[in-house]
Amino acid sequence: MTRLFCFLFLISAALAWPTSASAQILGGSCQFDSYIEYRQVPRDAPAPPGSVTNEIRGRAGVPIEARCGDVVLIADEIDYLQPEERLVARGAVVFQQTDTRIVAARGEFEVNTRTGFFEDASGTLQLTDREIDRSLFGAQEPEAVFSADRIEKIGPKKYRLTHAVFSACVQPNRRWEVTAGRLTFTLDKYAVMRNAVLKVKDVPIAYLPIFYYPIQGDGRATGFLMPTYGSSTLHGFTLSNAFFWALGRSHDATLYYDWFASSGQGYGGDYRYVGGPSSRGDARVYVVREKAQIDSGGTVIRPARQSFDVRGNLSQSLPGRIRFQARADYFSDAESEQLYQVDLSSLSRRRRYFGVSAAGNWGRLRASAQGERNDVFYGTDVAASYRFQPRVNVSVSEAPLWGTPFYVGSSLEYVHVVRYNDVFKPETRTDIVRTDGSATVRLPLSLGSALTMNSSVSFRRTDWDLSRDPESGALVKSPLTRNLVEMRGRLVGPVFTRVFNTPGNGFAERFKHVIEPAVTIQKLTKFDRFDEVAQFDSVDTVLGGVTTVTYGLTNTLLARVRKDDGQAEVRPVMSVEVSQTYYTNALAARYDRQYQSSFNGLYSYLPPPSNFSPIRGTVNLTPSPALGGQFVLEYDTQFHAVRSYRASLNTSHRLLDLNGTWSKRQVIKGLQGFDNPLRADHFLTVAARAKKPGEGASLGYSMTYDVLRDRMLQQRLNGYYNAQCCGVAVDYAVTNLSHFGLRDDKRLTLSFTLAGLGSFSNMMGAGPQR
Numbered sequence: 001m002t003r004l005f006c007f008l009f010l011i012s013a014a015l016a017w018p019t020s021a022s023a024q025i026l027g028g029s030c031q032f033d034s035y036i037e038y039r040q041v042p043r044d045a046p047a048p049p050g051s052v053t054n055e056i057r058g059r060a061g062v063p064i065e066a067r068c069g070d071v072v073l074i075a076d077e078i079d080y081l082q083p084e085e086r087l088v089a090r091g092a093v094v095f096q097q098t099d100t101r102i103v104a105a106r107g108e109f110e111v112n113t114r115t116g117f118f119e120d121a122s123g124t125l126q127l128t129d130r131e132i133d134r135s136l137f138g139a140q141e142p143e144a145v146f147s148a149d150r151i152e153k154i155g156p157k158k159y160r161l162t163h164a165v166f167s168a169c170v171q172p173n174r175r176w177e178v179t180a181g182r183l184t185f186t187l188d189k190y191a192v193m194r195n196a197v198l199k200v201k202d203v204p205i206a207y208l209p210i211f212y213y214p215i216q217g218d219g220r221a222t223g224f225l226m227p228t229y230g231s232s233t234l235h236g237f238t239l240s241n242a243f244f245w246a247l248g249r250s251h252d253a254t255l256y257y258d259w260f261a262s263s264g265q266g267y268g269g270d271y272r273y274v275g276g277p278s279s280r281g282d283a284r285v286y287v288v289r290e291k292a293q294i295d296s297g298g299t300v301i302r303p304a305r306q307s308f309d310v311r312g313n314l315s316q317s318l319p320g321r322i323r324f325q326a327r328a329d330y331f332s333d334a335e336s337e338q339l340y341q342v343d344l345s346s347l348s349r350r351r352r353y354f355g356v357s358a359a360g361n362w363g364r365l366r367a368s369a370q371g372e373r374n375d376v377f378y379g380t381d382v383a384a385s386y387r388f389q390p391r392v393n394v395s396v397s398e399a400p401l402w403g404t405p406f407y408v409g410s411s412l413e414y415v416h417v418v419r420y421n422d423v424f425k426p427e428t429r430t431d432i433v434r435t436d437g438s439a440t441v442r443l444p445l446s447l448g449s450a451l452t453m454n455s456s457v458s459f460r461r462t463d464w465d466l467s468r469d470p471e472s473g474a475l476v477k478s479p480l481t482r483n484l485v486e487m488r489g490r491l492v493g494p495v496f497t498r499v500f501n502t503p504g505n506g507f508a509e510r511f512k513h514v515i516e517p518a519v520t521i522q523k524l525t526k527f528d529r530f531d532e533v534a535q536f537d538s539v540d541t542v543l544g545g546v547t548t549v550t551y552g553l554t555n556t557l558l559a560r561v562r563k564d565d566g567q568a569e570v571r572p573v574m575s576v577e578v579s580q581t582y583y584t585n586a587l588a589a590r591y592d593r594q595y596q597s598s599f600n601g602l603y604s605y606l607p608p609p610s611n612f613s614p615i616r617g618t619v620n621l622t623p624s625p626a627l628g629g630q631f632v633l634e635y636d637t638q639f640h641a642v643r644s645y646r647a648s649l650n651t652s653h654r655l656l657d658l659n660g661t662w663s664k665r666q667v668i669k670g671l672q673g674f675d676n677p678l679r680a681d682h683f684l685t686v687a688a689r690a691k692k693p694g695e696g697a698s699l700g701y702s703m704t705y706d707v708l709r710d711r712m713l714q715q716r717l718n719g720y721y722n723a724q725c726c727g728v729a730v731d732y733a734v735t736n737l738s739h740f741g742l743r744d745d746k747r748l749t750l751s752f753t754l755a756g757l758g759s760f761s762n763m764m765g766a767g768p769q770r
Contacts, residue, residue: 030068030080030087030111063092068111072096075107085111093118099126100159100187102151114156122147124170125185144168144191144213146183157187166193166213168754169725176200176726176754178211185213222246225254228751233743234339236262250274256286264290266340268309275316283312283328288336307333310354322360329353335380342733342747344704344714350377364397375423385420386536398442405443412437417536430475433465436539451493458486462539470531480532484544485525492518508559512570520550530587541591548588552579575620580637581613589613595634608672612637627651641668657689664707682708697721711736720753727753 066073066080066087076091087109095102095109095118104121125144145168148161160182167177178196185191196211197204212223222245230238238260245253251273258266268286275281286309293302314326330352331337341347352375359368370391377383391413398409413436421428442456460483467480496515503509527544535541557574583589586609595613614634621629629649635642645664651657664682668674684707689700699719705712713736720729731749738744 030066032064032066032078068109070097071109071114073107073109087111087116095123098157098187100124104151109153114153116153118151118153120149121151123151125187143170145170146185148183155186157189158184159186160184164193166191167725174725178208178213180211226752226754228749230747230749232260232262232745232747234263234737234745235260235747238749263293264288264304278323279316281312281314281316281326283310283314285310288340290336305333305336307331307336309337318358320360321362322358324356324358326356327353328355333380334377334383338380339737339745342716342731342735342749344716344735347714347735351375352377364399365394366397367394368392381424383420383423385418385423387418389416389418391415398440401441405445407442407444408440409442410437410439413539419536430466430534432475432534432536434462434539436460436462451491451495453489453491455489456487458484458488460484460486464534466534467529467532468534475534480529482527482529482533482542482544483525484527484542487523488521490518490520492516508561508573509568510560512558512560514554514556514558516554516556518552518554521547522550523547538591538593543585543588543591546583546585546588548581548583548592550579550581550594552577571622571625573621573623575618577618578615580615583611583613586611610638614643626653636668636671639668639671641671642666643668643671643674654693655691657687657691659687661685680708682706696723711738722753725754729753 063074063076064078066078068087072095073087073089074092074094074096075089077089079088080086081088089107089109091105093102093104093107095104095107095116100123102118102121102123104118106120107116107118109116123146125146144166146161146164146166148164150162152160152162154160161180161184162182164180164183165177166180166183167174169175169177176199178193178198180193180197181195183191183193191213193211193213194209196208198206198208198211223243225242225244227239227241230240232238238258240256240258242257243255245255247253251271253269253271255269256267260266266286266288268284270282270284272282273280287306288308289306290302290304292304295301309331310328311330312326312328314324316324318324329349331349334350337349338347341349353373355370355372357368357370359366370388370393372388372391373385374387375383375385392415393411393413395411396409398407400406401408413434415434415436417432417434419430419432420426421430438458438460440456440458442454445453445455462482462484464480465477466475467478468474469476493516498513500511500513501509502511524542524544524546530543533540555576556572558570559573560568560570562568581589581592581594583592589610589612590608592613595616614636616634617632619631621627628651629647631645631647633642633645643666645662647662648660650659662684665680666674667677667680673679684705685703687700687702689698691698697720699717701715701717703712703715712734714733716731716733718729718731718733720727729751731747733745733747735745735747
């Protein structure tokens with residue numbers, strides 16, 4: 001009997017002892033961790049017969065942790081109402097779900113409906129996975145913070161806050177915050193605030209009846225972007241805003257509006273899409289509506305007008321292994337385009353272009369069709385134009401001929417060319433149809449590693465439906481045919497090399513010097529009617545009955561260096577190339593496109609005839625992947641003078657980016673095309689940007705100086721600074737508009753960024769530069 005009594009006593013003592021962690025209570029859907037005590041007590045509120053409350057409390061200050069699926073609830077005390085699957089938490093309540101964390105004094109949570117409420121609460125929302133500028137958050141993780149008198153969880157991922165405060169600043173002294181009577185947010189989607197007041201450093205700056213804040217996981221949400229403000233000498237105060245429209249995961253649109261206090265307004269939009277790895281496109285349209293400019297005496301300086309600008313790129317894969325491409329860089333008014341742009345390259349645009357093409361490859365066969373329009377402005381009122389309507393090409397790529405070392409290929413092109421001497425004068429239009437076909441036989445030979453030779457013979461026929469009268473120069477309806485045989489041979493070598501071992505010099509463990517001479521000989525059969533050809537492009541400027549010899553020498557210095565990971569790589573660190581061409585017919589020098597100072601376009605000048613081209617020298621320097629430079633000059637052997645110089649330098653470092661370009665076109669007395677001082681130029685362009693590690697700040701300066709005319713074309717200073725959940729960007733540019741008879745335009749653009757809210761650069765090129 002004594003043994004039975006002792007056994008029953010031990011059993012009852014064990015049942016009365018506090019239970020341990022990780023026990024699932026009464027078959028419910030939540031598990032409780034930590035050292036707890038558990039007992040059943042009657043419910044205070046009316047309930048169905050038999051209802052009980054499972055009261056679970058921590059001991060010795062250890063909190064309770066309840067896990068209900070992806071939800072974790074921590075508190076000093078938790079009442080578990082089993083029939084309703086409801087948790088009531090009191091004291092240091094912490095609620096966690098996915099990227100959301102709430103701290104409250106008291107709260108309730110319905111396990112089945114995943115809803116509940118929390119009182120006197122605050123929380124954080126992680127923004128780590130969003131595509132946002134992390135530099136706005138400093139060294140801290142990107143997240144949004146909120147607080148409220150009452151937070152209600154009204155859905156699996158939806159919350160409603162009463163008397164709420166919301167911000168993306170996690171610092172104790174927030175740079176900005178939004179207070180709202182009611183706030184509703186859905187995880188990975190958006191937050192909507194009603195009767196919101198935006199405060200910066202506790203100072204109210206804006207009242208918003210409704211405020212929409214995107215918190216989508218991919219960082220793309222429909223809504224207004226932060227506005228930018230500015231001032232311009234020419235346009236007065238400016239205000240720019242944009243609306244981003246997330247149409248789907250693979251396409252979006254942005255609508256822009258710009259207000260210019262002194263000159264008018266502009267509006268437009270852009271559209272982007274990605275249809276697949278090889279299909280994507282973007283397009284933008286911008287319209288400027290200018291009001292009339294009237295001086296103090298009532299005289300109209302510039303009348304009211306409207307102009308537009310269209311830019312875009314498209315690349316789309318089509319069935320049948322066909323690729324469709326399109327590009328647009330078109331504006332309706334050259335003067336308006338230049339007066340409203342900030343970027344100097346856009347401001348000085350003289351060419352506008354629009355073209356579409358479709359091409360396909362089927363084995364060795366390639367076919368393409370193209371439509372194209374090219375306009376070149378001279379001033380703002382005259383524009384020459386040439387167009388292909390259409391241009392069709394069919395070619396067969398080279399392949400060995402019946403197992404022999406000979407390679408055979410061919411091509412055929414049809415083009416309808418339309419040319420305007422002045423696009424604003426329809427009577428200057430000229431139409432011409434041309435076909436051009438060729439067949440090529442090529443024989444490559446290798447005479448060891450130091451000597452290679454490549455030779456080819458091409459048979460070419462070209463037909464035009466018009467020709468030029470050699471006496472009057474007028475185009476007449478008289479067909480013209482040109483038959484040519486081109487024989488070409490290229491010899492490279494002998495190649496001389498020498499290796500220099502330089503262990504321990506700190507730069508490279510080995511250098512290799514390569515000297516490579518090359519000679520190319522080309523001979524064309526005779527064609528006596530060159531003066532009758534209507535010249536539009538390079539096909540029309542092939543001069544028959546001429547032999548050309550191009551000779552050159554290339555010196556290359558290669559270095560074997562160790563990368564940061566210890567792997568060795570061989571890269572060129574310097575190369576020097578000198579080349580020149582000899583022509584048996586002096587007229588051929590006019591049309592050789594190998595040289596910058598020779599014929600370089602349909603509307604360019606024609607240099608004088610010469611049996612020798614300029615001597616071209618090119619020096620390339622790449623001592624490291626982050627540092628490079630180039631120097632190019634062309635020297636005229638007939639007048640013993642340099643025609644043109646060009647030098648460039650670029651470096652990229654984590655703290656500094658630097659780019660510089662210098663170019664000069666000389667005036668050479670007696671050399672046609674170079675003896676006119678109006679065609680001379682001398683420019684210096686420099687762009688530098690200092691960056692703070694982590695992309696938290698950046699300051700850039702750029703300038704373009706016309707050395708010949710001693711005038712600064714543009715100076716531009718821009719930068720941004722991001723810190724503690726907000727940022728500011730400034731762009732200041734001074735542009736010379738003397739060619740319009742106007743004083744310098746000074747433009748200042750200012751924009752602000754709040755963490756998680758998008759910013760933008762306006763369509764004139766002003767805005768944050770990175």
